[in-house]
Amino acid sequence: MDKAKIRLYVDQPLAQGQTVPLTKEQSHYLFGVMRQDNGAVVALFNGVDGEFLAEVTKANKKNGEMACRAKTRDLLMPPDVWLMFAPIKKARTDFIVEKAAEMGARRIVPVNTEFTNAERIRQDRLQAHALEAAEQCGGTYVPEVTDLQKLDRVLADWDETRHIMFCDEALVGAAQVLGDVAADKWAILIGPEGGFSEAERARLHELPFAHAVSLGPRILRADTAAVAALTIWQQHLGDWS
Amino acid sequence: MDKAKIRLYVDQPLAQGQTVPLTKEQSHYLFGVMRQDNGAVVALFNGVDGEFLAEVTKANKKNGEMACRAKTRDLLMPPDVWLMFAPIKKARTDFIVEKAAEMGARRIVPVNTEFTNAERIRQDRLQAHALEAAEQCGGTYVPEVTDLQKLDRVLADWDETRHIMFCDEALVGAAQVLGDVAADKWAILIGPEGGFSEAERARLHELPFAHAVSLGPRILRADTAAVAALTIWQQHLGDWS
Numbered sequence: 001m002d003k004a005k006i007r008l009y010v011d012q013p014l015a016q017g018q019t020v021p022l023t024k025e026q027s028h029y030l031f032g033v034m035r036q037d038n039g040a041v042v043a044l045f046n047g048v049d050g051e052f053l054a055e056v057t058k059a060n061k062k063n064g065e066m067a068c069r070a071k072t073r074d075l076l077m078p079p080d081v082w083l084m085f086a087p088i089k090k091a092r093t094d095f096i097v098e099k100a101a102e103m104g105a106r107r108i109v110p111v112n113t114e115f116t117n118a119e120r121i122r123q124d125r126l127q128a129h130a131l132e133a134a135e136q137c138g139g140t141y142v143p144e145v146t147d148l149q150k151l152d153r154v155l156a157d158w159d160e161t162r163h164i165m166f167c168d169e170a171l172v173g174a175a176q177v178l179g180d181v182a183a184d185k186w187a188i189l190i191g192p193e194g195g196f197s198e199a200e201r202a203r204l205h206e207l208p209f210a211h212a213v214s215l216g217p218r219i220l221r222a223d224t225a226a227v228a229a230l231t232i233w234q235q236h237l238g239d240w241s
Numbered sequence: 242m243d244k245a246k247i248r249l250y251v252d253q254p255l256a257q258g259q260t261v262p263l264t265k266e267q268s269h270y271l272f273g274v275m276r277q278d279n280g281a282v283v284a285l286f287n288g289v290d291g292e293f294l295a296e297v298t299k300a301n302k303k304n305g306e307m308a309c310r311a312k313t314r315d316l317l318m319p320p321d322v323w324l325m326f327a328p329i330k331k332a333r334t335d336f337i338v339e340k341a342a343e344m345g346a347r348r349i350v351p352v353n354t355e356f357t358n359a360e361r362i363r364q365d366r367l368q369a370h371a372l373e374a375a376e377q378c379g380g381t382y383v384p385e386v387t388d389l390q391k392l393d394r395v396l397a398d399w400d401e402t403r404h405i406m407f408c409d410e411a412l413v414g415a416a417q418v419l420g421d422v423a424a425d426k427w428a429i430l431i432g433p434e435g436g437f438s439e440a441e442r443a444r445l446h447e448l449p450f451a452h453a454v455s456l457g458p459r460i461l462r463a464d465t466a467a468v469a470a471l472t473i474w475q476q477h478l479g480d481w482s
Contacts, residue, residue: 076458095336102465104457138460216345216481217317219379224343224468231472240457 004043027064078104086192101133103230115194164210171214245284268305319345327433342374344471356435405451412455
C-alpha cells in the first residue's frame with residue numbers, strides 16, 4: 001500500500017479492519033476537491049487510537065466510506081502541559097493555536113487578562129486550526145481549545161497540583177529559573193502584548209505553584225514567546241529530552 | 242520627556258545632541274500618517290549606537306528633522322549566530338525573518354535546497370520585515386538578510402570555523418546532541434518543508450563542523466522549527482543563559 005499523501009482527522013473509532021464512515025464535509029473534500037477514488041489510500045487518526053492507513057471503499061461525494069488497513073503510528077500523547085495565552089490579533093492568535101498543537105501542548109486555554117485586546121474568540125475556528133495543524137504535521141493528538149475565560153477566575157479555581165510557568169516580561173534579561181520543580185501537571189502562561197498588569201504580576205508571583213521565567217534579553221511578541229516557552233518546557237520537563 | 246510610543250530605525254549616526262534628518266518616507270509617516278508635531282518624542286535606533294529618545298524639531302511632511310536627547314538603551318548585539326532557512330510560502334517566509342530578528346539572529350541567510358519550493362525571494366521586502374520586527378520589539382540591532390543562495394554553493398565556500406547546527410527531520414524523537422562544542426561562530430540551518438534530500442543530509446552529516454540536532458518527537462513546520470532551534474541555541478550557547 002502506498003504512503004498516504006492526505007491525512008484526515010475522523011471522529012470515529014479506528015482499528016484494523018474497521019469501516020469508517022466519512023462526514024459530508026470529508027466526503028466532499030476527498031472525492032470532490034481532491035478527486036480521490038476507490039482504492040485511494042489516506043492516513044486517518046482520531047486523537048486516541050494512533051494513525052491508520054485506510055483505503056477508500058465508497059467514493060461517494062456525500063457519504064463516503066473507508067476501511068482501516070495497517071496501523072502506521074501509535075498515539076503520541078503530549079505531556080500534561082497546557083498553553084494559556086491572551087488572544088491578540090486574529091492572525092497571531094491562529095498562529096499561537098497552530099504552534100501549540102505542533103509543539104505538543106495537551107490543552108489550549110485562551111485567557112482574558114487586564115490588558116487583553118480581544119473581547120471574544122471563535123472557539124470553533126481555533127479548534128479547527130488545532131486539528132488542521134495535527135493533520136498537516138503528522139500529529140496523532142488534537143489538543144482541546146477551551147472557550148475564552150478570565151485569568152482571575154481561572155486562577156481562583158486553579159488545581160494547585162498543576163504548576164504554572166509564566167513568562168514575565170519584567171524579567172527580560174534575567175536568568176532562567178525554572179529549577180527542579182517536581183510536578184507532573186503544568187501550564188505555560190503567556191501574557192498579552194501589553195504585558196501583565198501590576199496586580200496580575202503581583203498575584204502570579206505570590207502563587208506558590210507559579211514560576212516566573214525569562215525568555216532572554218529581547219522583548220518577544222506573544223506568538224514568538226509561546227513557541228520559545230514551549231521549547232524550554234519540552235526540553236526541561238517534557239518529551240524532548 | 243515622555244516615553245516614546247513610536248520607534249524608528251534611521252540610517253544616521255546617533256549621539257546626544259545630534260540632529261537627525263528624516264527621509265521623505267519617515268517624514269510622511271511621522272507627520273502625515275501619525276500626525277506628530279514639534280516637540281513630539283520618538284525613539285530612534287540605527288543598529289549601531291543603541292537607542293535614543295529624540296524630539297521633533299521640524300515637523301515637515303517631506304523633510305522633517307529630529308534632535309537626539311537622552312540615550313535610553315545600549316546596543317544589544319546578538320551573539321554571532323546566523324539563521325539559514327529554505328524559503329517556503331510567502332507568509333511563512335516573512336514570519337521566519339520576523340522571528341529570527343526578534344530572537345536575536347545576527348544574519349539571516351535564505352538558501353535554496355533540492356526540495357525548496359521558492360525560486361526567488363524579494364530580499365528588500367524581507368530586509369524591511371527584519372527592520373520592522375526590530376522597531377516593534379524594542380530591538381536595537383537589525384540583522385542583515387542576504388540574497389537567496391544555493392545551499393551546496395554556500396557549503397562549498399564555508400568558513401570552517403563557523404559551526405552549523407542543523408535540524409534533521411530524520412532525527413525526530415532522538416535525544417538532543419548539541420554537546421559541548423567550543424565555537425564562537427554558529428549558523429542554524431532549517432530544512433525545507435519536504436526535508437533535506439538524501440544527498441544533502443549525507444553531506445551535512447559528513448561535515449566536521451556540522452552538528453545534527455533533534456527538535457523533539459513531533460514533526461515541526463519550518464517556521465516553528467526556526468523559533469524552537471533559535472531558543473535551544475540561545476539557551477545553550479547564546480545570551481539567554
